[in-house]
Amino acid sequence: MKDSDITIKLMNYMFMSMSNTMNQVPFSGQHWMEQLVIGSVQYFIDEYWDDSKLDSKKPVEICRTYLNVMEDVGFLYAKDYRLEESGDSLLMSVKTNKCVYRECCQRTGEKEGLSFKNCIRLGTFQAILRHVLGENNYLTSVDMAADGFCYGKLRPNTQPKEEIVTREGHIIKMAGHRAFLLRQKTYASLMASIRDHAPQILKHVLYDAGYQSGLSLARKARESYPYPKECLQLLLDELTNLGVGKLELVSFSLSCARVKIRCYDSFWADTANEYGHLYRTPQVICDMLRGILAACLSVIFEKEIICEEMVCQSMGADCCEFLALPLPQESSGGRKPHDPRNE
Amino acid sequence: MHRAYFGVEGLDRNLEQGLSYGSQIMVEGDSGVGKTVLAGEFIKEGLRCGDTCVYVACDEPPTVMREHLLSFKVGTPAYEETGRLVFIDAYEEDGSTEKYVLSDLRHLEKYFTLESEVLRSCNGPRVRLVVDSLSTLLTNLEITDVIDFHRTRLKQLKKTGILAMDIFVSGVLEPRLITITSHLYNFILKMSFNGSRCNPVRQMQIGKVKSQQFTSSTHAFTVSPIYGILVAADTGVHK
Amino acid sequence: MNTIPTGINGFDKLVYGGIVRRNSVLIEGVPGAGKTTFGIEFVYRGITEFDEPGVIVTCEELPESLYRDALNFGWDLHALEEANKLRILCTSPEVLNDPEVNIIEEVVREVGAKRILVDSVSHFRNVFSDPILLRRAVYGFCNGLRRLGLTSFLVKERESDGQRDYAFEEYVVDAVIRLENKETPGLHRLRVLEICKTRGQEHIPGKHTFRITNTGIKVFAFEAIAVNSEIKEKDNLVNTGVPGLDDLLRGGLPQGASVAVAGGSGTGKTVLSLQYLIKGAVDYGDKGIFLSFEETPQQLLANAKHFNWDLNTLQQQDLIKVLYLSLSEMEIDETIIRLGEQVKAFGARRLVLDSIYAFLSRIDNIAVLHEKIYFLVSLLNKLNCTTLLISPAWEVESGGKLEVIHSVVQGTILLKSMMIQNRRVRQLEIYKMRGVNHAMGNHLLEINALGIQAFPRLGG
Ligand SMILES: Nc1ncnc2c1ncn2[C@@H]1O[C@H](COP(=O)(O)OP(=O)(O)O)[C@@H](O)[C@H]1O
Ligand SMILES: [Mg+2]
Numbered sequence A: 001m002k003d004s005d006i007t008i009k010l011m012n013y014m015f016m017s018m019s020n021t022m023n024q025v026p027f028s029g030q031h032w033m034e035q036l037v038i039g040s041v042q043y044f045i046d047e048y049w050d051d052s053k054l055d056s057k058k059p060v061e062i063c064r065t066y067l068n069v070m071e072d073v074g075f076l077y078a079k080d081y082r083l084e085e086s087g088d089s090l091l092m093s094v095k096t097n098k099c100v101y102r103e104c105c106q107r108t109g110e111k112e113g114l115s116f117k118n119c120i121r122l123g124t125f126q127a128i129l130r131h132v133l134g135e136n137n138y139l140t141s142v143d144m145a146a147d148g149f150c151y152g153k154l155r156p157n158t159q160p161k162e163e164i165v166t167r168e169g170h171i172i173k174m175a176g177h178r179a180f181l182l183r184q185k186t187y188a189s190l191m192a193s194i195r196d197h198a199p200q201i202l203k204h205v206l207y208d209a210g211y212q213s214g215l216s217l218a219r220k221a222r223e224s225y226p227y228p229k230e231c232l233q234l235l236l237d238e239l240t241n242l243g244v245g246k247l248e249l250v251s252f253s254l255s256c257a258r259v260k261i262r263c264y265d266s267f268w269a270d271t272a273n274e275y276g277h278l279y280r281t282p283q284v285i286c287d288m289l290r291g292i293l294a295a296c297l298s299v300i301f302e303k304e305i306i307c308e309e310m311v312c313q314s315m316g317a318d319c320c321e322f323l324a325l326p327l328p329q330e331s332s333g334g335r336k337p338h339d340p341r342n343e
Numbered sequence B: 001m002h003r004a005y006f007g008v009e010g011l012d013r014n015l016e017q018g019l020s021y022g023s024q025i026m027v028e029g030d031s032g033v034g035k036t037v038l039a040g041e042f043i044k045e046g047l048r049c050g051d052t053c054v055y056v057a058c059d060e061p062p063t064v065m066r067e068h069l070l071s072f073k074v075g076t077p078a079y080e081e082t083g084r085l086v087f088i089d090a091y092e093e094d095g096s097t098e099k100y101v102l103s104d105l106r107h108l109e110k111y112f113t114l115e116s117e118v119l120r121s122c123n124g125p126r127v128r129l130v131v132d133s134l135s136t137l138l139t140n141l142e143i144t145d146v147i148d149f150h151r152t153r154l155k156q157l158k159k160t161g162i163l164a165m166d167i168f169v170s171g172v173l174e175p176r177l178i179t180i181t182s183h184l185y186n187f188i189l190k191m192s193f194n195g196s197r198c199n200p201v202r203q204m205q206i207g208k209v210k211s212q213q214f215t216s217s218t219h220a221f222t223v224s225p226i227y228g229i230l231v232a233a234d235t236g237v238h239k
Numbered sequence C: 001m002n003t004i005p006t007g008i009n010g011f012d013k014l015v016y017g018g019i020v021r022r023n024s025v026l027i028e029g030v031p032g033a034g035k036t037t038f039g040i041e042f043v044y045r046g047i048t049e050f051d052e053p054g055v056i057v058t059c060e061e062l063p064e065s066l067y068r069d070a071l072n073f074g075w076d077l078h079a080l081e082e083a084n085k086l087r088i089l090c091t092s093p094e095v096l097n098d099p100e101v102n103i104i105e106e107v108v109r110e111v112g113a114k115r116i117l118v119d120s121v122s123h124f125r126n127v128f129s130d131p132i133l134l135r136r137a138v139y140g141f142c143n144g145l146r147r148l149g150l151t152s153f154l155v156k157e158r159e160s161d162g163q164r165d166y167a168f169e170e171y172v173v174d175a176v177i178r179l180e181n182k183e184t185p186g187l188h189r190l191r192v193l194e195i196c197k198t199r200g201q202e203h204i205p206g207k208h209t210f211r212i213t214n215t216g217i218k219v220f221a222f223e224a225i226a227v228n229s230e231i232k233e234k235d236n237l238v239n240t241g242v243p244g245l246d247d248l249l250r251g252g253l254p255q256g257a258s259v260a261v262a263g264g265s266g267t268g269k270t271v272l273s274l275q276y277l278i279k280g281a282v283d284y285g286d287k288g289i290f291l292s293f294e295e296t297p298q299q300l301l302a303n304a305k306h307f308n309w310d311l312n313t314l315q316q317q318d319l320i321k322v323l324y325l326s327l328s329e330m331e332i333d334e335t336i337i338r339l340g341e342q343v344k345a346f347g348a349r350r351l352v353l354d355s356i357y358a359f360l361s362r363i364d365n366i367a368v369l370h371e372k373i374y375f376l377v378s379l380l381n382k383l384n385c386t387t388l389l390i391s392p393a394w395e396v397e398s399g400g401k402l403e404v405i406h407s408v409v410q411g412t413i414l415l416k417s418m419m420i421q422n423r424r425v426r427q428l429e430i431y432k433m434r435g436v437n438h439a440m441g442n443h444l445l446e447i448n449a450l451g452i453q454a455f456p457r458l459g460g
């Protein structure tokens, strides 16, 4: 309604700039973007919000009231937004050209390569919900649909995202757990060292380490995303954000539990190309990622999935490709080494 | 030029340049010494390197090798589905559910035809072939037929650049036949039990035929359910 | 040389195109041998195909039967008479030999005749009892015809197939054609003709089969085929469609070759041959003909079905043709000639003949057998049709007949069934293949649900 208002334009420019900047922040860009929105909304709340106007503390009511307050100050029309409850989640829809933040969304959305998209409107809901309900965290997702509407979703989240790196004094934490940063070169020398001392364990170490980390990653994601494909997509996004490489879901069959995934610029393939190969002959080397994916898929499909790297970028392919299938049923664990003393 | 290794550290260490595709490996050893485990390592290594692996199961059903590989976390279905791992069932004769079955063990030409057909259908650039064990196929046959078979087959494998591992169970074939046969291979590995009866020690003797000269070294090894074949350091057992 | 084609199907091949104009040809044979039909067709074809009007002189009682018999072949003699192309003269030998009455000259001029049939000159014997007079009369008669510019067919009756009588006519005329209705092994009656002499031209000697069909006479002439039975183009090889066999043959069968596939019953000859045709059609798009004297088409279809070969569809697609002739119906020359025609018309690249036993059982004379098989093989070679001749086992006592076959064909593949270590094993041997450096010795052969397959012996 106040499209021509230069202040709206300026506000969009500011959010665009923030969004662009946060995309360059190595970790947790989306998280910080949310924090920026929440922070600015908080100033508005402090001045215009009155808890006593609330009829109930249901999230949908809180958000509706918030919209009414915004209308009262002449910022928007509350009726442009549809809000409804869906279980624990909140669904919002708005005609895209009615949204005051559309310029920001459309222009950042047009840019390629942005690893996340923020809906400022949902960010403001996150802010008011947190204000009223306390430390309750909501995840947001939005889809600018072809029918001219934006469909947004807010859902409660109990876990911090894996990619959220924070610093408390001299302590760095990832998703609340202590972490430290390692250069690729250091990693390469670590692996070379293992190979020199115990070559036979190298693959096993990498696979098992990957598997264990994949398990905790996947279990957490599974709580927030019960739908297998959605969960996998989230995990792949999160792994991509963590820097393992750009992961892409090629095919997904729920009934066969058969998944094909590609990874562009895998950290491990890149390490081999940069600092030398660990093995005598060119071969697939992303055992750690293989382990991670096997664990993720085993959690998602609730049965043991085995994942093979069929080609690797370190062997000259365009990308690494992983094919995952369930463990055959009849498996009895293989043959036992023969002991001649039993004869 | 691609070079190949067994995928067994202590063994590969002894092959400076590795093996070339088109060479033939003879593995001879006592029953239970670890020939099939070695075959498993060889296949695992091949799959990692992007090779197509063909395993001819003569002494056990192919599924035994499948499960063996699975126990080492090798997802055989993914490789079988993409044609990178192929089994030939030369064990069941009738009633096998495998795609490739050798229905008649009495005629070497039938085996040869089947093997050639399977190898021809492999579309990868490099192929590994393991016959476990070839000695089973050669029992009860005329020595001249066997030698004709060997010559024709090994020549063909060499020509088509197949990296082949033929396994022979000790004591199954006449020593004379083994001697004649062994001259046809580029690389010979003998595996045996040594030490006392209560404390048997596994040993492998690496023999290479290089410009008519045969060099050899002996190594002790163990078979681990996690790491497969573990070869002791070179300072190990010497005869 | 001025020759005229008789127009009789197949006959002109025997005289390299036709008979010398104005020659007189004697057709002799026992009653019912087909002499009159032969003669009428000569005149009829002359009128209808070469625009040469004709005259038929008959000394038989009633000409009605002549018109009726001709009509059975679709020859309407009345119509030709009305069109002034033909005259039929019903007369007696006395009148014919009366120098005062120039009856023939009259009718010849009426229609401008070029051909004449005289049925028959045997009646001259009734007029002249003195052989010298008889001879002079016939001689004069022939000369008269020649002077009129006529090419003449003279019919002469022969009392029996037995010992030949003194036949002066043969010396007087320019050519003699003898028709026979002879008995063959297997109690078959077979119409054959033999050209005993031709003056001033060449002819193909020997006895040639002919048949009186409902459109006239058809002579199954083995014209001379200029062939070298050696391989034409070395690198034109035909895939057998039998896995392993092509390897043994170093690529396949030489195109146009006839190859005997010999073996005892149950050794896989039919399966191999069926596979040769079916794979040829399916994998190489080659048209093929299966000529069977033994199994019926239904049996062959069922046989093919065992191996999931859809012979029916291939027939509908016009890729394979199954021909069946029961042994009792087949005539050798006719079969060969018709087969050649069919191969040509169908465009067959492959042929199977199951089996050559049909020929062996009919021909006792080795030389005749050789001639027939040689002609067959040459014909197929000329037509570039690669052929499998299924043949009885090598070892069968045949009085030298099998040897004849194996000496004529370009190749021999032997199928065997042997006991080896108490097991019955099928084997295949390429015994000979002209121009091919094929593998030697016995090779394992197997028939399974997919068909027949050879496994080359290792070590060569
Ligand atoms: N469907 C089939 N599967 C396996 N063997 C078959 C099949 N059909 C036929 N045979 C074998 O093939 C033989 C028949 O071969 P066939 O070609 O008919 O012999 P012939 O040489 O008499 O023509 C039989 O002896 C039978 O054992
Ligand atoms: Mg038959």
Ligand SMILES: [Zn+2]
Pocket (backbone or CB within 6 Å): A266, A268, A269, A284, A285, A286, A309, A311, A312, A313, A314, A320, A321
């Ligand atoms: Zn990789």
